[in-house]
Amino acid sequence: xxxxxxxxxxxxxxxxxxxxxxxxxxxxxxxxxxxxxxxxxxxxxxxxxxxxxxxxxxxxxxxxxxxxxxxxxxxxxxxxxxxxxxxxxxxxxxxxxxxxxxxxxxxxxxxxxxxx
Amino acid sequence: xxxxxxxxxxxxxxxxxxxxxxxxxxxxxxxxxxxxxxxxxxxxxxxxxxxxxxxxxxxxxxxxxxxxxxxxxxxxxxxxxxxxxxxxxxxxxxxxxxxxxxx
Amino acid sequence: xxxxxxxxxxxxxxxxxxxxxxxxxxxxxxxxxxxxxxxxxxxxxxxxxxxxxxxxxxxxxxxxxxxxxxxxxxxxxxxxxxxxxxxxxxxxxxxxxxxxxxxxxxxxxxxxxxxxxxxxxxxxxxxxxxxxxxxxxxxxxxxxxxxxxxxxxxxxxxxxxxxxxxxxxxxxxxxxxxxxxxxxxxxxxxxxxxxxxxxxxxxxxxxxxxxxxxxxx
Numbered sequence: 001x002x003x004x005x006x007x008x009x010x011x012x013x014x015x016x017x018x019x020x021x022x023x024x025x026x027x028x029x030x031x032x033x034x035x036x037x038x039x040x041x042x043x044x045x046x047x048x049x050x051x052x053x054x055x056x057x058x059x060x061x062x063x064x065x066x067x068x069x070x071x072x073x074x075x076x077x078x079x080x081x082x083x084x085x086x087x088x089x090x091x092x093x094x095x096x097x098x099x100x101x102x103x104x105x106x107x108x109x110x111x112x113x114x115x116x
Numbered sequence: 117x118x119x120x121x122x123x124x125x126x127x128x129x130x131x132x133x134x135x136x137x138x139x140x141x142x143x144x145x146x147x148x149x150x151x152x153x154x155x156x157x158x159x160x161x162x163x164x165x166x167x168x169x170x171x172x173x174x175x176x177x178x179x180x181x182x183x184x185x186x187x188x189x190x191x192x193x194x195x196x197x198x199x200x201x202x203x204x205x206x207x208x209x210x211x212x213x214x215x216x217x218x219x
Numbered sequence: 220x221x222x223x224x225x226x227x228x229x230x231x232x233x234x235x236x237x238x239x240x241x242x243x244x245x246x247x248x249x250x251x252x253x254x255x256x257x258x259x260x261x262x263x264x265x266x267x268x269x270x271x272x273x274x275x276x277x278x279x280x281x282x283x284x285x286x287x288x289x290x291x292x293x294x295x296x297x298x299x300x301x302x303x304x305x306x307x308x309x310x311x312x313x314x315x316x317x318x319x320x321x322x323x324x325x326x327x328x329x330x331x332x333x334x335x336x337x338x339x340x341x342x343x344x345x346x347x348x349x350x351x352x353x354x355x356x357x358x359x360x361x362x363x364x365x366x367x368x369x370x371x372x373x374x375x376x377x378x379x380x381x382x383x384x385x386x387x388x389x390x391x392x393x394x395x396x397x398x399x400x401x402x403x404x405x406x407x408x409x410x411x412x413x414x415x416x417x418x419x420x421x422x423x424x425x426x427x428x429x430x431x432x433x434x435x436x
Contacts, residue, residue: 050125
């Protein structure tokens with residue numbers, strides 16, 4: 001693996017490191033679906049924060065297929081799958097004292113979600 | 117992992133410490149840590165998810181009491197050490213040499 | 220994470236970083252000239268003035284705004300603002316009824332090509348913990364008190380999508396050129412902790428954090 005040289009920096013920065021992949025993967029969910037975040041507690045890397053686990057929300061958008069960090073961080077491959085923007089009401093996440101109007105949108109992978 | 121980095125909703129972490137017109141880097145060592153981390157990322161021994169996880173594995177008390185680029189440094193050292201590229205002992209030894217030279 | 224330091228940190232840290240760099244260079248793992256290009260890019264070449272141009276065009280040109288909301292990555296790429304930590308962009312529009320706020324609770328994810336590197340407060344524990352829990356309280360701390368009937372949407376950047384807030388265009392800017400409009404767009408308004416305002420008009424803040432007064436790149 002060659003060392004990064006100065007002349008390559010601009011090109012590499014412009015290219016970026018896309019996590020979106022061209023792989024086909026079935027989408028388990030569609031916008032409008034009600035979902036619940038699984039009770040996952042992996043000892044390794046995950047991008048499902050504790051505050052959202054076991055909470056119910058609505059699929060707002062399907063972003064497409066991306067690398068899955070939970071496996072990718074541990075050399076277990078990209079496991080490409082759909083990532084969704086999921087809307088959770090503030091009250092769903094924090095309880096009845098929370099704002100009745102506000103919401104959290106969080107990007108979550110297929111493997112984090114079950115149908116509600 | 118259920119680490120302290122997973123901060124959403126946690127209480128007791130204090131007021132937001134806003135600095136108007138702050139510089140991109142607050143010290144030369146921050147510039148170097150930033151650049152070393154990106155350069156080693158391009159080297160290709162690990163991916164972005166691995167490097168995030170390496171930062172997350174900074175011990176909890178250290179994570180909460182560290183500045184941002186101190187956490188990057190912690191993560192980078194962890195990746196280099198686990199990747200067999202450079203050990204913390206080697207860094208310690210070199211730092212001691214630099215200190216003795218009065219750098 | 221503790222307070223960021225304004226003065227030189229303990230010299231142990233400085234020496235350690237020097238030790239690390241010298242060893243990586245000696246082992247042929249990094250090239251010093253490449254490090255300098257990386258630093259120069261993000262210290263001097265990329266910053267919120269990029270995002271301000273995008274916002275200004277969206278305000279001035281309804282067709283551009285439509286493209287931006289439909290496919291932000293492509294629309295932002297019209298300016299050449301592409302690459303690392305901006306490979307997949309989404310623009311979320313503030314309206315009189317909806318105010319958007321972005322955060323990365325887990326680390327510090329931020330749309331580098333349009334905003335540069337994030338400020339310390341965005342990456343630190345207080346904002347990361349409170350933005351999702353109490354966005355109204357956070358905004359009040361930034362001097363922005365939103366009416367109860369405004370819906371606040373907090374976007375937690377857990378994946379590789381990167382979010383840019385399209386602030387509302389301030390009143391009284393009819394006839395402004397794109398350059399004049401861009402001058403009104405602050406970094407904080409594109410994160411969502413402030414509105415874009417005309418200087419001297421709008422929210423006056425007696426206490427820190429100031430929020431919308433930021434002028435540097």
